[in-house]
Amino acid sequence: METFAKKRIEIVVESPLMTRVLTLLDGAGVSGYTVLPVLAGRGKDGAWHRDGVVGRTGTMVMIFTIVDASKVDEVIEPLFKLVSRQIGIVTVSAVDVLRPEQF
């Protein structure tokens, strides 16, 4: 089957910020996104180590959205601005999809 190259933007971010990130994605006109729960993690803020969900604030979520390569910059710039002040990371990777018009 023919597939088409797209980009997958992935964001791991502290839970309180989830709604903000999703609103941003809505605003940036992505075709959709998926949010996965996160069990544990560690980063430069070190505090969220292992069961380190201190008082539940420390939980994280992982959000990913599949977009056309041409849209990546548009999405990633405001996203990065938002997330860089918070606890979280952003990555981009390549994926292939079957129905290009869907994304």
Next chain:
Amino acid sequence: METFAKKRIEIVVESPLMTRVLTLLDGAGVSGYTVLPVLAGRGKDGAWHRDGVVGRTGTMVMIFTIVDASKVDEVIEPLFKLVSRQIGIVTVSAVDVLRPEQF
């Protein structure tokens, strides 16, 4: 360490369809798969937005399977036929593995 190129097929699909997809993967002879829970999502059916788990039917799962590139078409065609009528998406990406015989 030497690594070997494989493909990762990823499916985000509404929960009621999970068993069907897994049976399909079993039938297609993949070496294994992993199912992740999904917290929230939005797509063209828009209805599963944020906490949008209306009556719990709206929950999704994410399934991925790592297969040899030669197997992708075999797996993806029936998969796409199944998922395209439902709420869900399918993507393919490249991964490297350590033990090629495992997949």
Next chain:
Amino acid sequence: METFAKKRIEIVVESPLMTRVLTLLDGAGVSGYTVLPVLAGRGKDGAWHRDGVVGRTGTMVMIFTIVDASKVDEVIEPLFKLVSRQIGIVTVSAVDVLRPEQF
């Protein structure tokens, strides 16, 4: 925005081994990791099929860490040694990040 190529090491492993894997990653000096819960899975040990969480021991977790390409071997070798005796898989893939110094 400029992005920088990194590697994403992903490990699906049985829950009892999680702490061991995280300690290993800590020791290998990665900048962080994220742990996702897993709902179900199947592999060569076949036993963890679908709801196959026999007595809860059978649950899995998925751990991923984003590292510099130069670090992959260093991380993956002890990791592979640990995981290969257990129920689990390891994969490596390419991702782009925005802040290379973070990883």
Next chain:
Amino acid sequence: MSVVELAATNLLSPMVLFFVLGLVATWARSDLNIPEAVAKGMSLYLMLAIGFKGGASVAAYGVDGQLVLSIIAGLLLSALIPIVAFQILLRVTSLPRVDAAAIAAHYGSISIVTFLAAIQVLDTAGIRYEGFMVATAAAMEVPAIIVALWLAKSGSITADSNGALGSGANVGVEVGSRLDAETLREVALNGSIVILVGSFVIGAITGQAGLKSIAPFIVDPFKGVLCLFLLDMGLIAGRGLRESRKYLTLPLVLFGLYMPLIGAVLGLAAAKLCGLSVGGMALFITLGASASYIAVPAALRLALPEARPSIYVPMSLGITFPFNLTLGIPLYISLATLFAR
């Protein structure tokens, strides 16, 4: 009690007020939410409790032909209502037939929480009812789905010869073709039916002694758990309504309000035929009036994926359920009182 008194008492019961709190919280966009695992746990608890109590009551009062009669009446009612609902929907809306059939399935099937709430009101009002009504409720879950799939299939043929109807949804070539044996098994043996019927049977076997031994778990805290559960229902119903506002046209909203009344009248007739007590009649009416929002959507996603959940779920959960919970139940009890004997 007059119907007005009954309604007033009901509207001011903790049960209904917690449901309203859920609606208000969503409306104010509070982040209040109940973890899915806890909601699922409560729902299992409620079904286990109601099933067990029904069974224990049957053990105490004995079984006779009425149980069988009432189950048969339930099966027929569940099969009949979707046909009525489908015909109405085709006339008052311009929905594709798949969507009409899907909605119809919901109204033929039942809502176990509405049933629970009706039992609470009966208990509070001191009205007795037949324990086997739990079995009738379980029996009514599935037939509606099968009938509706058949309706959708017939619709598919019509749609082929009449393309215009198909607009708005991909009414497809294969519509209705997916009720295979596997799907039927899944639907008939879905978790809620199994725990309900299973607990009913266990209750019937262990009887009052069994009930007594676990009463501090399944009887005493029952009402409180139901309150917390209804808070969650309010949150979900509110969210569903907000998401799906755009799909709910006025004819659909009205249908969500008068269809339960039609189901109620049919339920009344069935109850009358079976010769039930006032309480039993009230419950049968409630079953006829109530609409599914768990078992049927899950089944339809498998068997009728073309039908849009963004329409049928909020109709059942966002319109009919609140209506039944607040005004419907008192009305149905009054109806039963009126027509008893």
Next chain:
Amino acid sequence: MSVVELAATNLLSPMVLFFVLGLVATWARSDLNIPEAVAKGMSLYLMLAIGFKGGASVAAYGVDGQLVLSIIAGLLLSALIPIVAFQILLRVTSLPRVDAAAIAAHYGSISIVTFLAAIQVLDTAGIRYEGFMVATAAAMEVPAIIVALWLAKSGSITADSNGALGSGANVGVEVGSRLDAETLREVALNGSIVILVGSFVIGAITGQAGLKSIAPFIVDPFKGVLCLFLLDMGLIAGRGLRESRKYLTLPLVLFGLYMPLIGAVLGLAAAKLCGLSVGGMALFITLGASASYIAVPAALRLALPEARPSIYVPMSLGITFPFNLTLGIPLYISLATLFAR
């Protein structure tokens, strides 16, 4: 009872011992843990129960000006404490102003679990209290956050003219600029406030009859659930402490111990002004002394992301909460007894 007796009784209560068990388990690095969904469910249960009981008690004894007075006093107290705390922190620590403001917010706001624990001790000691204190508690959650954000903002200006203060955290250009209407709404309508106030209102509407109908759920098992919940608190507090040891300097640890006492004295004054009973006074003191670790951290992550949770969460949860739970509460009750009338 003397303060020593009260403290001894408290320290040997199941409640405190289960909390200690949690601490010990973490310290021994056991993998004991309570699933997040269960902990969340218990927390909803506890707030629903305490809110409902407060409301029902108000329904029974009537409302007068005291309710309003006590809420106003609560709002002021919650706004005042952060200012005091902030000034102290600036003097005794070298923390950046954002961190100081963030910590201050926690001490102005309240811990509902500490409040619950105090109620248990009062109940055990047979001391009555005003049911509307639940409403006061809810009122005290938010003002502290707003005041602290304002403090942080003023801090940001200072930081600009005084770079040295900024070291250790990225005290930025935009600090304090993020308390938009949306964030304020989120904070004011966070889930715990909504369920607490909602249940309070429902309790007030349905009164003693409503309470009686769900008492087997919200009254009888309450204390037991609180024990299990405190076990989880112990586990979390212990883990938080271990993770954050390196951030907790001696001045901060001491602050976590004497700041509740300062809050207590201010709470005592407020309670005295409102003319509350001994029990009501004890609860007001407890509210003044307690520090938030749920609502405030969540709000600050949105509104003041520069402040470090690895400092403020363990201070509130790992130091002040255990102190209040074990020694604080008996002390506050003694204080109230002393100053009553």
Next chain:
Amino acid sequence: MSVVELAATNLLSPMVLFFVLGLVATWARSDLNIPEAVAKGMSLYLMLAIGFKGGASVAAYGVDGQLVLSIIAGLLLSALIPIVAFQILLRVTSLPRVDAAAIAAHYGSISIVTFLAAIQVLDTAGIRYEGFMVATAAAMEVPAIIVALWLAKSGSITADSNGALGSGANVGVEVGSRLDAETLREVALNGSIVILVGSFVIGAITGQAGLKSIAPFIVDPFKGVLCLFLLDMGLIAGRGLRESRKYLTLPLVLFGLYMPLIGAVLGLAAAKLCGLSVGGMALFITLGASASYIAVPAALRLALPEARPSIYVPMSLGITFPFNLTLGIPLYISLATLFAR
């Protein structure tokens, strides 16, 4: 009551019937399932409750040498049973030694749910037992693991010199080498031991007053919660059996049925030596007969990864547990009655 009466009563108890419902539901491939968080929550609840009650009973009746004696007997029993089991397995099956050792570990350790079920039957039959048996149960969790690892290690040497044995599993060079201090700590301080022993100690400290204060939580609904929990056990056992059918040869199935009887006899001897009451003896026998399926598998995945969970888990959970729950417990109580005094 005769053993037959006891068995009949037990088989028709809600507890056993709910377990059977779970088995039936899996067998019919229903999607009924209980969320993991809820099951985990119930399991914590059950252990907290049983631990606390045991402790409170010790507080009431006092401690004497019997407690210590019984714990020592438990430790020895837990270490002895795996040796017996291992020798049998080597003779009747062709399993690699790692697998034999792993299975042996399960039978030396205990199943707390079997223990709970036995207590329920004793309670129903009005037979008293020593509260400290909870501590004995906790003591029996770990020794079996250590002994089995030592057996596996000795096995590894054998396997090296006898390659044929290694077929079917990667019996490796390093087998048994992984019981480091860290693993031992993890095993000895696993969550269930900590909550069981911790609650026991808290119960012993707070005594009957503490018990009374939380009895509506830990005593009254206990039996009902156990029923719901056993439903989940039935579901899991059924699923495990289906998945692992192919691994369970006839010799293994038979072992799963007669090994508990051997453990029971050894438990009887131990109980006799300690001079326990009828109830205490019945519980000791049950502990000897029961097999672990939570703590041991988790430990073995770390310390003996070569052993196959697809064999040892279903043997313990799918064969021995159902046997003990249904027929075993009545038998063990009869045994105790027979040999008492």
